[in-house]
Amino acid sequence: MANGTATADGPLLTADGTPLKVSLEKSLRRARLRAIMLVAPPLLFLVFLFVLPIGNMLTRSVDDKLVNNVFPRTISEYEKWDKTSEAPESFFVAFRDDVLAADKFDVGKASTRMNYEEPGWKSLVKKTARKLKKFEETNIRDQFYEVDKRWKDPKFVLSFGTMKDERTLGYFLNSIDRKYDHTKSVIDVDEKRKVYNLLWYRTLLVSFIVTIACLILAYPVAYLLATLPMRISNLLMICVLMPFWTSLLVRIVAWMIMLQNNGVVNDTLVATGLLDDENRLAMMYNFNGTVIVMTQILLPFMILPIYSVMKTIPPSYMKAAQNLGATPTLAFLRVYMPQTVPGVGAGCILVFIVAIGYYITPELVGGKDGRLIGNMVAYHMQRSLNWGLAAAMGTILLAAILILYWVYDKVVGIDNMKMG
Amino acid sequence: MALPIYATTGQRIWHYTYLLFCGFVLFFLVAPLVAVIPLSFTSSPFLNFTPEMLALKPEAFSTRWYEGLFGICNEESNLSTMCTDRWVVGTKNSFFIAIASTLLATFLGTLAALALSSEHMPFRRAVMALMISPLIVPLIITASGMFFFFAKVNLVASYPGIIMAHTILGIPFVVITVTSTLVGFDKSLIRAGSNLGATPARTFFKIQMPLIAPGMISGALFAFITSFDEIVIILFIGGPDQHTLPRQMWSGIRQEISPTILAAATILVILSILLLTTLELLRRRSERLRGLTPQ
Numbered sequence: 120m121a122n123g124t125a126t127a128d129g130p131l132l133t134a135d136g137t138p139l140k141v142s143l144e145k146s147l148r149r150a151r152l153r154a155i156m157l158v159a160p161p162l163l164f165l166v167f168l169f170v171l172p173i174g175n176m177l178t179r180s181v182d183d184k185l186v187n188n189v190f191p192r193t194i195s196e197y198e199k200w201d202k203t204s205e206a207p208e209s210f211f212v213a214f215r216d217d218v219l220a221a222d223k224f225d226v227g228k229a230s231t232r233m234n235y236e237e238p239g240w241k242s243l244v245k246k247t248a249r250k251l252k253k254f255e256e257t258n259i260r261d262q263f264y265e266v267d268k269r270w271k272d273p274k275f276v277l278s279f280g281t282m283k284d285e286r287t288l289g290y291f292l293n294s295i296d297r298k299y300d301h302t303k304s305v306i307d308v309d310e311k312r313k314v315y316n317l318l319w320y321r322t323l324l325v326s327f328i329v330t331i332a333c334l335i336l337a338y339p340v341a342y343l344l345a346t347l348p349m350r351i352s353n354l355l356m357i358c359v360l361m362p363f364w365t366s367l368l369v370r371i372v373a374w375m376i377m378l379q380n381n382g383v384v385n386d387t388l389v390a391t392g393l394l395d396d397e398n399r400l401a402m403m404y405n406f407n408g409t410v411i412v413m414t415q416i417l418l419p420f421m422i423l424p425i426y427s428v429m430k431t432i433p434p435s436y437m438k439a440a441q442n443l444g445a446t447p448t449l450a451f452l453r454v455y456m457p458q459t460v461p462g463v464g465a466g467c468i469l470v471f472i473v474a475i476g477y478y479i480t481p482e483l484v485g486g487k488d489g490r491l492i493g494n495m496v497a498y499h500m501q502r503s504l505n506w507g508l509a510a511a512m513g514t515i516l517l518a519a520i521l522i523l524y525w526v527y528d529k530v531v532g533i534d535n536m537k538m539g
Numbered sequence: 540m541a542l543p544i545y546a547t548t549g550q551r552i553w554h555y556t557y558l559l560f561c562g563f564v565l566f567f568l569v570a571p572l573v574a575v576i577p578l579s580f581t582s583s584p585f586l587n588f589t590p591e592m593l594a595l596k597p598e599a600f601s602t603r604w605y606e607g608l609f610g611i612c613n614e615e616s617n618l619s620t621m622c623t624d625r626w627v628v629g630t631k632n633s634f635f636i637a638i639a640s641t642l643l644a645t646f647l648g649t650l651a652a653l654a655l656s657s658e659h660m661p662f663r664r665a666v667m668a669l670m671i672s673p674l675i676v677p678l679i680i681t682a683s684g685m686f687f688f689f690a691k692v693n694l695v696a697s698y699p700g701i702i703m704a705h706t707i708l709g710i711p712f713v714v715i716t717v718t719s720t721l722v723g724f725d726k727s728l729i730r731a732g733s734n735l736g737a738t739p740a741r742t743f744f745k746i747q748m749p750l751i752a753p754g755m756i757s758g759a760l761f762a763f764i765t766s767f768d769e770i771v772i773i774l775f776i777g778g779p780d781q782h783t784l785p786r787q788m789w790s791g792i793r794q795e796i797s798p799t800i801l802a803a804a805t806i807l808v809i810l811s812i813l814l815l816t817t818l819e820l821l822r823r824r825s826e827r828l829r830g831l832t833p834q
Binding site for chain 1: 550557558560561564565567568569570571572574575578586587588647648650651653654655657659660661664666668669670672673675676677678679680681683684685686687688689703704706707710764767768770771775785788789792793796800801803804807808811812814815
């Protein structure tokens with residue numbers, strides 16, 4: 120770039136007379152600027168449409184402003200109350216004032232939020248709000264009691280204790296089957312309402328089983344592909360890549376045909392007499408379905424990295440080991456296998472990362488006991504609209520995945536990720 | 540891999556068990572997809588192989604499900620709710636969205652890859668990790684985030700919104716494939732170009748682009764298939780009228796699973812075989828161009 124011309128004294132100068140150092144720095148700066156300019160459009164695109172939206176969504180997991188915005192007076196009266204006696208008159212006056220002052224729509228949203236804390240709040244608020252305008256100015260509390268007896272139940276009024284702060288970890292606690300009581304100490308939820316710990320456990324279990332199953336199935340095949348002559352292995356490679364390239368939904372439909380109660384697998388087993396007609400295997404719409412289908416879908420993610428590592432191991436190593444007196448088994452275990460560890464690591468982390476966030480497959484083939492945490496996130500996003508809880512579960516999931524991603528980067532390096 | 544002639548019986552058994560196992564795994568990978576194809580030509584409305592089909596009787600086969608797929612409804616298949624023009628409309632929409640997002644993703648991804656391949660790029664590793672992250676973050680989280688954001692900026696249920704979302708998913712593939720083609724790229728070619736008086740744009744289009752084109756195209760193919768097959772985001776931010784092919788399949792699977800879905804699946808399997816072949820040819824071309832060992 121810069122042509123150095125040495126002068127007798129002083130620094131090296133370029134053709135136009137500036138010192139070489141300055142000129143080099145300038146060109147380096149220009150190269151860096153050029154790289155930044157190139158990366159700016161995609162980077163901004165990604166930040167604005169991907170990173171910020173997700174970050175924004177995740178903040179919902181701790182956001183609890185809704186109740187505060189609608190019931191400021193109620194909450195300040197709640198703080199003054201001693202919590203042991205009956206809730207004072209002033210509390211109910213404040214509640215009435217808050218409901219009357221707030222937008223009807225906001226009251227609805229806030230009561231939905233309150234309903235998560237104590238089921239029944241929504242109907243209670245709705246029922247009471249309708250009659251509030253007709254209340255007389257004296258004995259407000261008794262009029263509340265008259266509208267609905269539930270106001271006498273301290274659990275409703277006390278539940279304000281868990282909702283009084285603008286930030287809450289309540290959703291995170293909910294997503295591991297815990298909750299706050301009214302003094303904000305952590306307690307377990309009712310035995311009957313515990314679902315999430317089981318789901319987390321099942322998600323980890325499925326991801327783990329799928330990863331191990333993929334590894335067991337992939338390793339021998341990768342070895343075969345790496346050692347066969349190129350002509351044949353390329354042909355077999357198509358078998359590996361074809362599912363990879365086929366639509367996910369197509370693969371799921373295909374598995375439905377195979378695994379359903381009168382599907383291909385069961386029919387074949389019955390026809391060959393291996394199975395009685397009555398006890399056909401239940402392989403679809405349950406835990407098994409999720410595991411089998413996910414294993415097939417994720418198998419190429421395991422085969423490809425292991426294969427690409429095995430490709431780089433010279434066959435002469437094995438021959439050398441055997442020459443030195445090792446049996447083929449020993450040579451394989453002590454010489455070949457240790458060299459495939461990077462590929463195995465890459466494949467395992469990749470499969471685990473993808474499996475842990477799966478949603479579509481369990482939704483369609485998982486039935487009741489094959490659902491994973493991803494399905495719960497979708498359920499709370501679309502059906503129950505408990506977005507705080509969905510965000511909290513999403514945050515935990517994402518944190519786990521980012522840690523694994525970081526490990527993957529350390530082990531393999533993202534630059535080495537290859538496709539196809 | 541072949542067994543030496545002096546192999547013991549034990550070794551032979553072990554070897555053939557091993558081959559059998561590998562055969563089973565490859566069968567496990569491909570069999571379901573292959574099973575779809577004959578079943579899509581069934582004449583019965585059920586999703587299993589009837590004894591007539593296994594006996595290869597001609598009356599057990601028909602193309603009625605394909606007719607339904609293309610919106611040709613005769614009286615018999617009219618009874619089925621799957622006979623609508625939604626498949627055709629959905630396919631058109633899917634192509635439109637996929638092509639638009641692929642073009643955008645290829646453009647943005649190539650820019651990023653060019654920058655990331657320069658050794659002067661600050662925070663190279665971090666930016667690379669960020670560019671690839673849409674591949675790692677579970678779709679359900681991406682979709683949830685975009686749902687709130689797009690609702691705020693009024694992009695829910697709009698084509699620009701869906702195209703941009705799919706572009707995000709496509710960028711990592713382009714970045715990965717183009718970066719790996721750039722690994723073997725000889726930078727002195729660019730200098731030679733500029734030395735001969737070409738502008739940077741001209742050197743890019745005349746020298747660099749033809750060389751990295753295989754990477755761009757294979758990245759584009761990945762981006763295309765990702766968008767074409769994408770279902771989670773469309774479920775979250777797509778409007779009720781925005782039928783795409785995966786969405787139509789999704790509702791088909793959830794409501795009434797009929798062989799029409801198999802017909803669609805067969806077409807998609809064939810499409811994927813075509814794409815795979817294209818990609819393989821491109822890979823060979825790229826390796827030949829870069830002077831690597833041809834495979």
